[in-house]
Amino acid sequence: MKFGGNAVADVERIRHVARDIVKQMQKKREEKKGNDPASNQIVVVVSAIKGVTDDLIKVCDSIMGGECSRVDSIIHSIEERHRSIASNLCNDGSYTSELSSIIDALxxxxxxxxxxxxxxxxxxxxxxxxxxxxxxxxxxxxxCYALKDVGVEAEHLTGKDAGIVTDSNYGDARPLMDTTRLRVRHKIMPMLEHGVVPVVTGFIGSDQHGNITTLGRGGSDYTATIIASCIDADEVMLWTDVDGLMTADPKIVKDAQVLREVSYAEAMEMALFGAKYLHPRALEPILDKGIPIRIRNVFNLECQGTTIMKSPTAYPSKIVKAVTAIRNVSLIDVRGSSMVGSPGTAGRIFNVLGEHRINIIMISQGPSESSISMVVRKSDLDKAVNALELNLLGRLIKGINVTDDVAIIAVVGAGMRGTKGVAARVFKAVADRGINVIMIAQGSSELNLAFVVEDRYAEGAVKALHDEFELDRINQ
Incomplete structure (x- = not known):
């Protein structure tokens, strides 16, 4: 079970997680499998309280800017928030004392x-x-202490303590799975066999030298699936503040629906194309083992959420399951007659951007070979254009055109594979709303069809496609 930052934002929410979810799940498993500590095994992974990681990033920025007073203000707020929760969380006074000492030391x-x-x-x-x-x-x-306070044996561990070993790519580390598997099993399995619930920090691991590393924003999902793969879990539950993966962003489409089931491939496409509440790499560790993931709402226990599995049975006749949008991106178009018929052109362009740690979200090239279009995060735009100008402009490429405010719209669904006329329906629906498509890309898997529009048209495009494929009626 992984709990997001909003699920543990204050005393009552932490108690709710401990008492109404983890403890109750233990009881259900005991009833189902018998009162054997080795049968009701739960591992908990937890994210930082909502807003705290953002605050710590602000601290880093303030240090670089020499803003000492701002650093002190932010850190004081973080300290007070955690100390207040620690002093009011447990009913048992001895637990309160122990917990406060741990928090003070940290x-x-x-x-x-x-x-x-x-x-x-x-x-x-x-x-x-x-x-x-x-x-x-x-x-x-x-x-951990909230669990102890309601009678659940628990022990807290960092990702490093739990055995998650990564490379040294700080900020976006990747697990070394063979080493991690051995260490996690060695640490976690004995605890589970004795009925202890490990409470593991999400988002963090350590490299082979023992230095703390992070797995990228949203990395607690990744931590949960890494551990699940290592211990051969029968299920992963990602507890968040939404009912599950949806047919569209409910802030854009009011009648967006919760998807009961999606495949691993569909979920991965949705995560990569902007669907929140799922880390894009979280599925990698459990793909081969076929471990299902359930996304559930910590504040709506009646809703069963979305199950991500290898071979879903729901919606067999549905061509499209979701429409997603990536906002805050920019389009770079590089052109030059010398690019035509020149082997390695794309490689040189991408290599320059890669050396400057710029991630390209989407790529399109026409058969004329005279231009390549790329979408990057708006925050990377200046760095990307500068890198291309300094290294390639006037030599390999003759011009760089930039469109600042664009959005990627992606239509996702396994039913698109081999179905005729999907692209025609997509672009007609968008054209009928008076929206111009700037760039198009579709992979050979046919699981998604993605295109770029001006950002001001993004919501209109999502609504048009949601209506076109009648996704408001998907659960009927």
């Missing part, structure tokens, strides 16, 4: 780190990951 460690960073006026990728880890490291003991 806060001291965080402040010691900050002193060094501020003294040097420097934030390295390694020190940044170390600082960002405190969000999860502060909440894990609190959820």
């Amino acid at each position: 806060i001291k460690e965080m402040n010691d780190l900050l002193k060094g960073m501020m003294l040097l006026n420097e934030v390295t990728p390694r020190s940044r990951d170390y600082l960002l880890s405190f969000g999860e490291r502060l909440i894990a003991p609190m959820l």
Whole structure:
């Protein structure tokens, strides 16, 4: 079970998670499998309290900018928030005392780190990951003691303690799965066999030198599936503040529906194309083992949420299951007659961007070979254009055109594969709303059809496609 930051945002929510979800799930498993500690095995993974990671990122920015007073203000707020929760969480006074001591020690460690960073006026990728880890490291003991307070045996662990070993790519580390599998099993399995619930920090691991690393934003999902793969879990539950994966963003489409089932491939496409509440790499560790994932709402226990599985049976006749949008992106179009028929052109362009750590979200090239269009995050736009100008402009490429405010619209569904006329329906529905399509891309898997429009038309495009494929009636 993984719990998102909103699920543990205050005392009552942490108690709700401990008492009404984890403890009740243990009871259900006991009733089903008998009162055997080895049968009701639950591992808990927890994210930082909502907003804390963002605050710690602001601290890093403030250190770089020499804004010491802002650093002090943000850190003071984080300290007070966690100390307040720790002092009011448990009914058992001895637990309150133990928990407060743990929180105080972590806060001291965080402040010691900050002193060094501020003294040097420097934030390295390694020190940044170390600082960002405190969000999860502060909440894990609190959820652990909330469980103890309601009679559930629990022990809190960092991702490093649990055995998650990664490469040293700070900020976006990848697990070394063979090593991780051995270490996680060695640490977690004995705890489960004795009826102890491990409460593991999401988002963080450590490299082979013992340095703390982070798995990228939203990485707690990834932590949960890494552990699930290592211990051969029968299910992963991602507890968040929505009812599940939806046919569209409910903020855009009021009658968007919760999808009961989707395949791994569809869920991966939805995550990559902007669907929230699922880390894009979270599915990788459990694909081969076929472990299902359920996305559930911590505030709506009646809703069974979305199940992500290898071979779903729901919606057999549905061509499209979801329409998603990626906002805050920009389009770069590079042109040049010297690109035509020149082997390695694309490789050189992508290599320049890769060396500057710029991720390309979407690519399109026409058969004339005279231009390549790429979509990047708006935050990477200046860096991308500068890199291309300095390294390739005037030589390989003759011109760079930029369109600032665009959005990627993606239509996702396994039913699209081999179905004639899907693209015609998509582009007619968008054209009927008076929306111009700037760029198009479709993979050979045919699981998605993606195109770019001006950002101001994004919501209209999503609504048009949701209506066209009657996704408001998908569960009828």
